[in-house]
Amino acid sequence: MTSSRSAGDGSRVTLLEAKGIALGVLDDIALESAQIQLRSGDIVVLYTDGVTEAANEKDEEYGLERLTAKVNASRHLTAKGIIAAIADDVSQFAGSRPQFDDITLMVLKVG
Numbered sequence: 001m002t003s004s005r006s007a008g009d010g011s012r013v014t015l016l017e018a019k020g021i022a023l024g025v026l027d028d029i030a031l032e033s034a035q036i037q038l039r040s041g042d043i044v045v046l047y048t049d050g051v052t053e054a055a056n057e058k059d060e061e062y063g064l065e066r067l068t069a070k071v072n073a074s075r076h077l078t079a080k081g082i083i084a085a086i087a088d089d090v091s092q093f094a095g096s097r098p099q100f101d102d103i104t105l106m107v108l109k110v111g
Helices: 064-072 079-094
Strands: 004-008 011-015 042-047 105-111
Touching: 011 105, 042 064, 042 079, 064 079, 079 105
Parallel strands: none
Antiparallel strands: 004 011, 004 042, 042 105
16 A cells, blocks of 8 residues: 655655455454554555556566556546556556456545
8 A cells, every 4th residue: 555645846655565464365364453644635545466566578567666656647636537547557568468466456535
């Protein structure tokens, strides 16, 4: 999960790393919870590794740097628009390389 916060002259992105096993892999697992304070203008992006690990013909991964750059470039859009912009960017990046993992995105914009 990433959180993007407006910093006046641009934006700051904070990676909120999930710990533990992937959801749905095992029954009855203990999960940690965390709290973050959100402010007006913040954007929270929840995504699966299929986004950052999407690969192109050169076997390069899309990566967190591209994801955060796309979020920052799209922050003026609605949450739905940000999702579309990321999905389109990942698709263009991958080109003709087949998708090998699920891609799930959820974007929250704090008003």
